[in-house]
């Protein structure tokens with residue numbers, strides 16, 4: 024007997040059993056799904072290769088975890104099965120070919136194609152159209168009775184509507200927690216220091232398997248049907264797709280993503296489409312399911328072990344993977360904010376290789392209980408910045424605490440951390456090379472001075488070579504100075520000098536934005552320019568003057584005053600103007616004659632005739648200021664449907680409240696004039 028193979032198999036079984044317990048019973052997995060799948064796949068491969076070691080109680084032979092003792096058990100009259108998997112277009116083609124061969128059917132087959140919802144499988148039994156029992160899948164043969172809990176799920180009908188409902192009808196589908204609801208739930212739980220969930224699926228499972236159905240009722244769960252079990256005394260279509268449509272007509276929820284496709288090619292096109300759509304769906308999916316549509320053909324094909332031959336799942340690339348945290352670097356941003364960045368063992372996740380991830384701030388490190396050397400779970404949904412979502416239980420001997428630096432890693436200034444503020448900051452300003460680089464990059468960026476060809480790498484080289492120290496130095500650069508830079512030939516250098524020269528013709532708001540004053544973004548820069556009209560007036564403004572400007576509060580006003588007071592900034596501004604930067608004069612305009620000038624509106628609740636943005640624009644066009652929060656400064660609150668706390672606050676403060684119609688009348692009255 025090969026001792027090491029037996030040992031390997033036994034170890035894998037133990038590990039998988041532990042993960043099953045953590046995942047199915049405790050709802051607290053300690054590894055990613057992808058890693059679990061790999062372990063299970065490895066075990067299956069070994070058992071296949073060495074059948075002498077295969078045993079019926081191996082975790083490779085059963086699906087799901089043990090049934091909790093506390094719920095009563097339900098024996099499924101028809102077993103709840105699992106699905107086989109394909110992982111590529113080729114494997115999909117093989118799956119289709121295999122079916123055609125078995126059916127001796129050369130013609131192209133129709134498939135019902137559905138999203139593979141990432142939740143918890145559930146069986147709903149309707150007797151005489153009435154929901155009488157709901158059960159989890161459990162191990163496929165015996166599940167748990169969760170009727171009371173399931174009845175609290177809002178989109179599950181207790182009574183079916185319509186005609187020709189079979190006497191007994193078992194609907195199968197998935198219970199999920201929609202992504203937005205999951206985030207809201209976790210945020211709330213974290214704020215209350217209660218238990219949060221690692222992902223929407225665990226949230227769904229944990230919520231459904233509550234012994235107290237009142238708790239389940241408070242969880243925002245949803246159900247989607249994907250199939251049928253028992254059908255007694257009823258006549259249903261011979262197409263799986265049509266059957267799902269029939270369920271929908273009886274009031275059962277169905278996702279909007281179910282389609283009928285032809286052959287392997289049609290299925291693969293649906294895969295590509297759904298993969299693209301994945302980030303916009305309200306629920307998590309981990310793949311797509313292809314099902315032979317014709318029920319008679321399904322019956323002919325039958326089952327193999329615990330999966331149907333007529334269906335398979337095609338998994339999407341994992342969005343979560345585990346890897347090692349190798350180190351943490353501290354990056355200095357434009358305003359001196361110090362951001363810890365995780366340096367990771369490169370890992371392929373969500374379709375790209377990830378080797379760095381922002382850790383945001385010291386609180387985030389604390390929240391994750393992170394140490395260097397930990398195994399961490401990285402999540403990257405399509406087009407979303409990769410994130411460390413959790414650290415796995417610390418099994419590494421040599422893990423190291425992450426020490427937040429006390430001095431700036433670039434300029435060695437002492438780092439400041441204001442109490443109650445999560446952000447640590449280097450106060451070095453333009454003395455700090457990192458902040459210098461970021462300030463110049465920001466100055467040149469598209470929404471500011473828009474200097475074509477002055478990308479990050481060029482700025483970094485220019486600062487490192489001490490050719491520039493601040494944005495004003497850009498205007499003294501020569502072609503000869505640029506040519507020696509990396510990937511910079513004469514033609515490119517000429518173009519860049521040209522672009523620098525061209526940017527001198529700008530607008531006042533863009534110039535203001537380019538200065539990089541803290542908290543002054545595009546909208547504030549525009550408001551400042553409109554109010555003060557000239558740089559001179561803005562330079563001299565006091566905090567009180569600044570507070571009169573739309574959306575400028577105490578903090579922003581203070582930042583602006585501090586900025587203009589600093590000698591260094593005054594020098595840079597003078598140098599910029601001396602280099603020839605100019606903008607068209609802003610006329611003291613209609614502001615005074617605008618009918619709603621000086622009035623502050625707050626919009627709240629749902630508007631019916633126009634959306635909030637349209638209402639905001641219409642009010643602003645008449646000179647009104649539209650603010651996000653109600654205060655004593657507010658003149659009018661426009662309350663749409665289901666207005667909440669802002670409306671109550673306005674009532675408390677005795678502010679005039681308009682409904683949507685009154686607001687429209689007000690807008691129209693000015694149009695008529």
Ligand code: IVH
Pocket residue numbers: 104105106107137138139140141142143144160197249250312331334336
């Ligand atoms: S069909 C006989 N369709 O995936 C076919 N399952 O690995 C049985 N799932 O236990 C399942 N979305 O929890 C089917 N559209 C879908 C599905 C789906 C998610 C889950 C279900 C099942 C598991 C199979």
